[in-house]
Amino acid sequence: MSRRGRLDGLGPVAKVLAWIYLLALMAFFTVPILYAALTAFQPRLVTSRPSPQWLFTPTLENFRSLFVDYSFVGPLLNSFQSSLGSSVLALLIAAPAAYALSRGRGASAGPMGFWLLCARALPAIGVSIPAYAIFNQLGLNDTILALLLVYLPYNVALATILLRVFLDGVPREIDEAAAIDGAGAVRTLVQVILPVAKPGVASVGIMTFLFAWNNFLFPLVLTGSRAGTVPLALQQFLGSYTLQWNEVMAGVVLLSLPLILLALTLGRYMVGGLSAGSVK
Known part of the structure; x- marks a missing residue:
């Protein structure tokens, strides 16, 4: 109705x-x-x-002030690189894991799902401080790679949990038909299962992108002038005695534009994926 x-x-x-x-x-x-x-x-x-x-x-x-006076291009590029890279890496790692959990019949699926939930529930401040110490020793502080690595546990856990729900809704008869045609597990996943679950993959891709794009704490702790992202760059307009609201709001508009474009271009996939994942 x-x-x-x-x-x-x-x-x-x-x-x-x-x-x-x-x-x-x-x-x-x-x-x-x-x-x-x-x-x-x-x-x-x-x-x-x-x-x-x-x-x-x-x-x-x-x-104009953002780009001319405050060099806003760098934070924008850093945000795009870290968010898109984190989303792509999370999907590449989570898709095989979700497929194995969905099609596996072993008793380990339940505990594995529990550990993924625990990884997703880790407090960010509890991860950022040890990550800072480790990356500082490795010389990775204030780099895009540091952001990619620290985003992965959260995004991979989220992507695996959600993708498993979507893949559970794909009939197993499709796997059997692909096996009859001689396709292995990897080929079945890439060429058969993922195209069928495209709305779910788009939904997970958007969610992982949003997590990295809007994140403030990890860039605050792990980056500085070289790899700082847009949320971190907006902090410089909030001083102790003055608030540059015009620049802040202009930065918020720029921060929101990619999200609006994603909603307009992939919104139907996201809605379809969420509804498909909730009904079996």
Whole structure:
């Protein structure tokens, strides 16, 4: 039954309350985003006024300041490299592991899933400090490689758990048909199973990308001027006595653009993958 059909089944009072709740929920999440986007295009004199200003002449000066005065290109490239690299590595490692757990009949699948959950639940601060000491000894601090390595335990655990759910929904008869045609386990996974589970793979890829893209603690502890990411770069605008809200919001808009593009281009795969993984 569609969402409209479910609402039509409610009484008049319940329907009004449902719409009020949905509109309030949308406003709760939308108004801060809208205000941040407007602030990014406001002149500084407008932003400094006591009351919010909704009518103003838009300017790109805040974005120009990010790239000209604060060299924002470096953090953007670092964020793309670490996030995309971490997502790709996590999928490459997690796909065979999820396939083995999904198709394996041994008793180790349950304990393995438990250990993956434990790895995903590790507190970031408890990992970042030992990682800093280890990478410092290896000369890897303030490098993209350090971020890739520290993101892997979290992203591989998340990707393996979710991919296993998606692969459990793929009929085993497909594996048997591929085996009859002479395909081995690796060929079956790459050429048969993963194309069928493409929505699930896209969902997991987006989630692992988001984890690395939005992460602040690991870049704060492990990186500096060379490998710092966008969330870390935004910190420089928050001083002890001044807050450069225009540059901060312009940086937030830039930080959100890749996520919006992912939602527009791969959103249908993500929704389809999540729904497919939840129904067997």
